[in-house]
Amino acid sequence: MKLLFVADPLDTFKTYKDSTFAMMREAARRGHVILACEPQQLVWVRGSRVTARRAVEITLTGDADDWYTVAATADVALADVDAVLMRKDPPFDSEFFYATHLLSQAEREGARVFNKPSALREHPEKLAILEFPQFISPTVVTRDPAEIRAFHAEHRDIILKPLDGMGGMGIFRVKDDGLNLGSIIETLNQGGAQTVMVQRFIPAISEGDKRILIIGGKPVPHCLARIPQGGEVRGNLAAGGKGVARPLTARDREIAEYLGPILAARGLLLVGLDVIGENVTEINVTSPTCFQEITDQSGFDVARMFVDALEEALA
Missing domain, CATH: 3.40.50.20 (Rossmann fold)
Structure with missing residues (x-):
């Protein structure tokens, strides 16, 4: 071919x-x-x-x-x-x-x-999670600074992120003291011109931001837990996180086996879920990665599974 x-x-x-x-x-x-x-x-x-x-x-x-x-x-x-x-x-x-x-x-x-292509357009990677609220942590998406402040007042420890970031770019954590919340809102929100996603901080990030790959609607049996290093809150490899391959947990499988067939039916042959603890934080569809890290550490050949699924889709 x-x-x-x-x-x-x-x-x-x-x-x-x-x-x-x-x-x-x-x-x-x-x-x-x-x-x-x-x-x-x-x-x-x-x-x-x-x-x-x-x-x-x-x-x-x-x-x-x-x-x-x-x-x-x-x-x-x-x-x-x-x-x-x-x-x-x-x-x-x-x-x-x-x-x-x-x-x-x-x-x-x-x-x-x-x-x-239509599925790529319909599943922006941060906003795609809104369709599946049963799998996500408390979240607000808004251009209104007052909404962000109210969310912080309720949850006290939050993560703010731009909708168009990648590799952990532009992600901020604001703790209970609210230190620098105003400045961060100004930076991300641009005076109401830019929409921001805000989520309750998930302490399980210390155990890693897991990348779970779904190929042809089926989960790869191992994920890559990207563990923050030093004083970082971000586990992204691009932000210095350490990648550790692990077998999927029962919760990981529950999430992947529910979402996998739905997303595959929409034309998404390859999906990368980001999961912290028991919560989905992103659904990556543009160019999901971590094939080689998972294969090198676990022995499971992710690329082989992908090309198998591609050939099956073309048969």
Whole structure:
């Protein structure tokens, strides 16, 4: 099969931990052809089809640094490959949004796109949890500073986060004393111009912010607990968290087995749930990661499970 990965520049991949690379490596092992482009290479012209201009066909070398060579470069209509994998990293900004519309047009022309573009649009990673209140901690989403202050007055220890952040960026904790709450609201809320998510602080973060992967509606049996280090409240690996693979708990499975089939039915082949204690904090659908960390520590081959599910979806 021919697989087109729409992703960040190949030269920026950190192959020792990159999940997209793990997908490519497993697909190549099975003999599939690997093509790649960046979102800005997607073009639609009236009378034609959505095309990846100058897409590269790559061969994996097995070298950690010079990990690929370019076998060919060509304009490729997305409907002419077997699958398009949208793997552009967050943030979900306007350009990402526009790219999903081009991918939806490609679907109308016959392309198979994973994750489904309309599902990407309908599941912003922080707001998607609102549909499942039974699995989340006390939460408010608002542009009103007074609402934030009232939430703090009720819960006393809170987390504030922007809706478009990634890797733990822009996350603040305000404890009972309310120290710097006004300044943090000003920073995130921008005078009422920016919507903010506020949640009650979950002490179980000390045990890790768990990334639970769901592939084809089924949970990977191990998660990656990202444990804050030093004085940090954030467990994100990008913020210095330590990743420790662990088997899923009974609660983890309950959450994943409930959400998995629902999200898979909407065209989300791959989902990354963020779970702290017994609460879902995010539903990641743009470019879920942690394949290699889970595989390296647990021995469970996540990339193999993913390509199995992809092949099944295309059968």
